[in-house]
Amino acid sequence: MEKALEFQTLNDEGVRQRGGGSLSEAKPASFDRDRYELARVGKEQVLKRRFGLVSMTGLSCGLMCTWESILVVFQIGFGNGGPAGLIYGFLLIWLGNLSVFVAIGELSSAIPTAGGQYHWVSLLAPRSSKRFFSYITGWLTVIGWIAALTSVCAFVADLTLGLVALSHPDYIKELWHSTLLLWAVLLLCVFINVFVSGALPTIEVIILVIHILGFFGILIPLVYLTSSYNTAEYIFTTFNNFGQWKTTGLAFLIGLQGNALAFVGTDSAVHMSEEVRNASTDVARSMLLSLGINGCLALGMLISVLISAGDIEIMINDTTSNVPLFMRIFKEATGSTTGASIMTGIIIVLEFCSAMGCLAAASRMTWSFARDRGLPFARALSAIDKRTTIPVIAILVVTTLSALLALINIGNNAAFNGTISLVLEGFYISYLLAVGLLLWRRLRGDMDDSNSGLTAFSSNAQADETLDRSLGWGPWRVKGPLGVANNVVACCYLLLLIFFSFWPNNFKIVDPAQMNWAVVVTAGVASFSIGYYLLYARKSYNGPVVEVDPHLL
Template identity: 45%
Template sequence: MGKRQQLKRHFGWFSMLGVTCTLTCTWEAVPILLVEGLENGGPGGLIYGFLYCWLGTMAIAASLGEMASMAPTSGGQYHWVALLAPPKSSRFLSYFTGWLSTLAWQAVLASGGQLVGTIIQGLVVLNHPTYDYHRWQGTLLFWAVILVALFTNVFLASLLPKIEVVTLAIHLAGFLAILVPLVYLSTDHSSAAEVFTVFTDEGGWNSTGLSFSVGLTGTMCALVGADAAIHMAEEVQNASTVIPWTMIGAIAINGTLGLAITIAILFCMGNIADALASPTGFPFIEIFYSATSSAGGATAMTSIITFLSVIATVNSLLSASRQMWAFARDNALPFSHILCRIETRTQLPLYSLGLSVTISYILALINIGSSVALNAIVSLVVAGLYTSYVVPITLILIKRVRGDPVRWGPWKMGRWGILVNITSIIYIILAVFFSFFPPTAVVTPATMNWSILVYGVVVLFSVGFWFVHGHKVYNGPIMEVTVEDVIGASSGQT
């Protein structure tokens, strides 16, 4: 793709599967994000909503994987947009997509630190009921998690491929370590009718369908992030084949485990009201405690999820820094000449790693004043990433429908491409739309979903910065080959 090789290609199939599975961390995220689906949709909504989101996410992974096979670069979405968009709009659309993806990945990183910090505080509440909860303590824990991620990315970088294989094994074993005691020790099991046919509308929407749709946000978050593999493309051997299969494999594995843990929790959770009213702030901790009748047992089970969430944060920094580095390499960010540097001894983008950590540290400070404000920022994850997906998918669909010649990579969907692309686009549009809804129909400043405001600011900033600065310095991905060498050079299969 005309890019000079600057990073070590030391990741293979299993190590990249480890990165993608543990970063997406679906089965770990399902219990954490359970409350949204329980309040809006209920047990039935969680199960059927998961199946719906799993299908949509698989379509996205296939669509992105096909383009990653065509052009396996760390820039990913914005690079493909530059190749696929009409010449007149190519630079702007590529720039806009790149900013959305870059900022969304910073939100992914911050969300990991925030979640781990608050889960640890929840465990303290479980074991020490008199603990006086303070947000500044959560901020310190947030910082500690990000610091662990930085240490691992810098000082253990050469060991990361092996570490990822080990954490993949822990990801799979940890699932069984929670599923078995949850099912075996729980004495209060719900009936099949209560799990598969009960829908709730605690948000006061007066519509089961609308309530169900609003409650999907947690499940969407639990499945998003497979494009992490794309941003590691320049560190992967045989990337044009490994990246697509890694994304598909990760969604298949995580979707299976996520659905299983969803059903298990719903059968074993007991009284929904008690779980939602947990003093820990996390219903899943209360469910574990109820199942084991032991604070120690619940702590052990929660610690597995906490550890794997730390690993997810490590991999979030890995992907976020590569996305930032790639965008800076193409002169799209302020101080690009610094952020694009690769430290010669380690062959790592240390400046992009450092800035990503700094951004998370600054965002963590917001939590001291308002957890609502921080939640609004990290909620950019779904809308930001999904928007960065829909632009290149729409462009490749247009080429398919028109019958334009495209030079495909070794991994392609062939005749199924149009159907899969359309499924992806419809799913993304609905997902982004409902991700802006608050959890209740009647809102207060504390319960309002401010993500639409944050998303609007990001979109306006991306567009505004293009007119102020971007159009002067950004000419699309800097390549040593022409667009014609990649797109339209052959008739290929469409």
């Protein structure tokens, strides 16, 4: 006899109510497709679905902040790669990310939960190792998002202080100035995420509009007011090797880090998926729309800056200035400190919007991993505030950890930069594990092509005993050999970027300030998570907790 489940439905007035029976019984009378899809992967709907396709695209675009970030990290790619390296490297990164997030979109369609990568890895990996790999993936993703939040807030703080230095050349920046400003940015982000959470989708739509209008607000004066232009031959054929590597090709590959950082956070939609309507299709669509919009805007901004910047090498070699390079480019192009300040102000506002979205995604990821008992104090971290239906405690804990990381900056800026350098590696390793396992399952023929829609959990006595269950596709996927080829391309791209993201920017200068600390930080996080798993978590963590029995659907 079928076991009764308690579930929530929507009545005719749209008010939540509880009732007994199975989801399959409730479906004809009051079918909530998102709730049904979530139940099919064993999860109960507890968050309110506030976001639609446009608002989620706004959050993703604003969080990625690609054309804005390409200016902030401009010097990384220019030093190793040069103008031509920046452009061709950008195209490589853009296409690589499109390939990766087509595959991530397939997974988000099949398993539309806030956990994302660690949930997918748990379902795709062999039984003998699924708990271990899922746990490591979860830790890398959680720490990666906390580092991402800290780095974006640090961007806002440093850009604000850079704006002060632009207007007041005698200003001397102290490290504690950045930390205090970073804390102020965090507090404002918390206020919006907690007390204005109901309006967040509307805010994200407004941010999307500002994101696009701000692009033209900077590009038009930049191109129109400049007095000297670099030639097309210069920007498309000049390669630099300021890092003094043995070959220009090697310098180009190392310089890819800058462009890659500008695309970080595309998977934010995945971790918000339990708050998105039509999540099994619109999460994937929002990620690809964000990549399309941000890629076009960033490429336009990159070419415009290279054309309008004048002699960039002179600006780089000017070590007396404490003003960020792109601000000096703005001032040189417009011939006005006021004009450069207004243009910079637009970028600061948009970077703050990125920090606001970053806190939302980081808190949902933390909440989801705690819900599945992957973090200490899981019960408290996985609590949902009944009034706002958001994970308030997770938001506060993520903010506190980010604020504590910022304390490192007061003592040692190099150590602080090293700590937050985990961003790229944490995300890319989690993507590689998920996409690599998807490719493995595809090549084995384990994916259930007969399932035309939702994820299916089923006992399969004929399947390989190392696999727990058969996995069906969601409504959004790339079929046949093309899907396999895309997975292969995505894995190759991720391996390339992960490998070169651990390299320093300069071959000749080896000191703590110039060192790439990412390898130390990533290894430290991985070692800690492995140790914690072996000592404690392997007794309590069994992968994603099944809250709703999918066999009763």
